[in-house]
Amino acid sequence: MPLPGPARASSAKTAQQWMMEGQKAQKAGDQMEAVYDFLNAQRLDPTSPEPLYAEGMSFFLIGWDKNETSYYDRAARHFKAALELDPKYDRAAFMMAMMEVVHYRLEGAEPYFQRAIGLSPGNAYYHLYYGTLLERMDKHGAALDEMRLAEKLDPTYVQAYLTLGQLYAQKRQYQEARSQLERAVQLDSKRAEPYYTLGSVYHHLGMDAESQSSYRTFQQLKSAQPKPDPLAKAIQGSATPNSN
Secondary structure, eight states, X not given: OOOOOHHHHTOOXXXXXXXXXXXXXXXXXXXXXXXXXXXXXXXXXXXXXHHHHHHHHHHHHHHHHHTOHHHHHHHXXXXXXXXXXXXXXXXXXXXXXXXXXXXXXXXXXXXXXHHHHHHOTTXXXXXXXXXXXXXXXXXXXXXXXXXXXXXXXXXTXXXXXXXXXXXXXXXXXXXXXXXXXXXXXXXOTTXXXXXXXXHHHHHHTTOXXXXXXXXXXXXXXXXXXXXXXXXHHHHHTOOOTTOO
């Protein structure tokens, strides 16, 4: 990939300003522009893991959109370099786990998840994703423990209730699923996903009116939902890149 031109490289911007520009471009979906900005930040602050991590995230997002695994490899190199600069950089450890997941190397992902959690034990997001990985590895008891811990660590974390509800529904534990999914709806009534699973759960519980109502709400909301989080889809194993 070509480097930014001399005019940009000689800009008087600080590393932090380049990071802010890159983050803005990343959120807007312009990942190549983001990479250029993060590269400038890295040149100005070569001992910081943040630009490397941010570059890795942009390469991951490009890989997801283009369905090209070579970008995942580039992302992984940046996350690994960030960890080498700062072994306590938990976000890079988490993303190293996700790089293993997107390559379907689930056993390889586990120690990175454990490392991220060890560095940030109160992070509900890490525990939930680790629990989802464990469920995919058929470690059901440990998976539930991690998911319940995520729920306990952040009682407002909608994804934790949704994931637990979906898991209970798969296991035909419909009362438990109902409790989790109804809580997800209480926390975010505009999110479509819980209503779909809740419609199925209500049906299995013989609550036909509630089931039909949930399905109607899902249909009303689904078209207005934002693009699915690629990390969530990857960890669930529910889609290949670019299938969303």
